[in-house]
C-alpha cells in the first residue's frame with residue numbers, strides 16, 4: 001500500500017525527529033497516556049539506541065535516548081533492550097550498572113538466550129550445551145580428516161562462538177572445494193547431535209538453538225501481559241519482532257512499530273507505524289513518550 005511516489009514523500013521522517021505513518025502510530029501517545037504502567041517498550045540496540053560506528057566495539061548508547069529512558073524507568077510495565085549482542089556488552093555500553101537512571105532496565109542478549117534484570121541483578125547466562133562441546137571436537141577431527149584425504153581441503157579452521165561452533169573454509173587451499181566436501185559431513189554431525197546447521201559463504205555453523213528477537217519479544221509479552229506494546233528497531237533482523245507488533249495491533253490492541261530509518265535500508269519504512277530519523281529521531285520519539293509517561297500519574 002505504500003509503494004507509490006506520493007507515499008514515499010510522506011514516509012520520510014522529519015529531520016532529527018519522528019513521524020507517525022499509520023493509525024496505530026498516530027494513536028500511540030494517547031494510548032500510553034491512558035495507563036503508562038501497562039506499556040511494554042522493547043528496543044533494539046545498534047542503529048536504534050546506539051549510532052552505527054565503524055568498530056562495533058566502540059558503540060555507545062546515545063545520551064539523549066538514555067536521558068529519555070531514565071525518565072520512564074520504573075514507570076512502565078517493562079522497558080527492555082532486545083539485541084543480538086551479549087548482555088555483558090550492552091551492560092558496558094549503556095553504563096546501566098555505573099550511571100544512575102536505568103535501575104529497572106531489562107536486557108535480553110543473544111536474541112533472548114541471555115537476560116539481565118537491573119532491578120534484581122539477576123542474570124540468565126546459560127551454560128554452553130554439551131552437544132556444542134561434542135560438536136567442536138567432532139569438527140576438529142573432521143578438519144584433520146579433510147586435510148589428510150585431499151590437499152585442496154587442507155587449512156579449514158574452527159571458530160568457537162560460545163553457543164555455536166563454525167567451520168571456516170576461507171583459509172583452505174581451495175575454499176569452495178573444501179566447503180563442498182565438508183557440508184554433508186557437518187550436516188551429519190548436526191543430525192546426530194540434534195543441532196541446527198546454517199551454511200554461508202565459506203562457512204558452516206552449528207547452533208544449539210535458533211532464537212530470534214521475535215521469540216524474545218513474545219517472552220516479554222507473556223510475562224507482563226501489557227496493554228500497549230512498542231518495538232523500536234532499525235534493520236532487517238528486527239522485522240520478525242516488528243511483525244509480532246503487527247499481529248498485536250491486528251488483534252485490536254494499541255501499539256506501534258517504531259523504525260530508526262536510514263537511507264541504507266529504505267525497505268524498513270514498510271514496517272513502520274512511526275518512522276524516526278535514525279538514532280536522533282529515536283531520541284526525539286523517546287522524549288515525547290517520556291513526556292506522556294511523566295505527565296500522567
Ligand SMILES: [Mg+2]
Nearest residue numbers: 044046047234
Ligand atoms: Mg539494530
